Amino acid sequence: MSPDLAFDHRFVPGDDEAGVTLLLLHGTGGNEEDLIPLGQDLAPGAAILSPRGKVSEYGAPRFFRRLAEGVFDHEDLLFRTHELAGFVEAAAEEYGFDPSKVLAVGYSNGANVAASTLLLHPGLLRAAVLFRAMVPFEPEVTPDLSGLPVFMAAGRTDRMIPPDNAQRLADILAEAGAEVDLRWRNVGHPLTYEEVGEAKEWLAEVLPGLRES
Ligand code: MLT
Numbered sequence: 001m002s003p004d005l006a007f008d009h010r011f012v013p014g015d016d017e018a019g020v021t022l023l024l025l026h027g028t029g030g031n032e033e034d035l036i037p038l039g040q041d042l043a044p045g046a047a048i049l050s051p052r053g054k055v056s057e058y059g060a061p062r063f064f065r066r067l068a069e070g071v072f073d074h075e076d077l078l079f080r081t082h083e084l085a086g087f088v089e090a091a092a093e094e095y096g097f098d099p100s101k102v103l104a105v106g107y108s109n110g111a112n113v114a115a116s117t118l119l120l121h122p123g124l125l126r127a128a129v130l131f132r133a134m135v136p137f138e139p140e141v142t143p144d145l146s147g148l149p150v151f152m153a154a155g156r157t158d159r160m161i162p163p164d165n166a167q168r169l170a171d172i173l174a175e176a177g178a179e180v181d182l183r184w185r186n187v188g189h190p191l192t193y194e195e196v197g198e199a200k201e202w203l204a205e206v207l208p209g210l211r212e213s
């Protein structure tokens with residue numbers, strides 16, 4: 001087994017070999033099982049790759065260390081982002097899915113590591129659904145994300161993620177060329193059914209183009 005595959009994870013094969021793979025990235029305290037029903041609802045038939053974050057915060061899995069709420073350990077974030085990218089590549093080889101058709105679906109800490117992956121490995125993901133994401137770091141070099149579809153759902157009363165921070169992430173991604181669809185609701189940190197519905201509709205528009213490419 002490739003050392004890069006050394007994440008606890010689930011892989012669920014898709015219905016269609018030429019299809020897309022969802023990289024599911026859970027929030028703090030979650031695990032590789034959590035988002036599988038969400039992924040199956042968002043994109044029925046897509047393959048699913050769902051790792052568990054390797055960092056433990058008092059027993060709660062995360063994808064990178066933080067020093068305090070909303071204050072990230074930058075060095076660990078960079079290291080963990082590269083490690084996750086290596087995992088996706090190794091998993092594509094192991095399970096035989098197309099590495100050029102991977103899209104991320106992340107919630108909270110998982111959405112933040114997905115955003116970090118977009119900024120550090122701009123060729124790895126073809127699209128991203130970011131629920132409750134914030135700026136992982138301010139990039140020194142603007143990556144080329146031309147035309148990359150990104151859906152973001154943010155809450156105006158989210159106490160973990162200040163609205164201006166979510167907006168800043170959308171701006172960074174848009175400046176890099178991504179096609180960002182940022183949706184606001186009068187909600188807090190937990191995800192709502194309405195937002196899942198919106199993401200599903202958005203994916204229904206985006207997925208056919210990815211499948212055919
Ligand atoms: C984080 O990455 O720390 C998030 O913004 C909040 C969380 O996941 O708890």
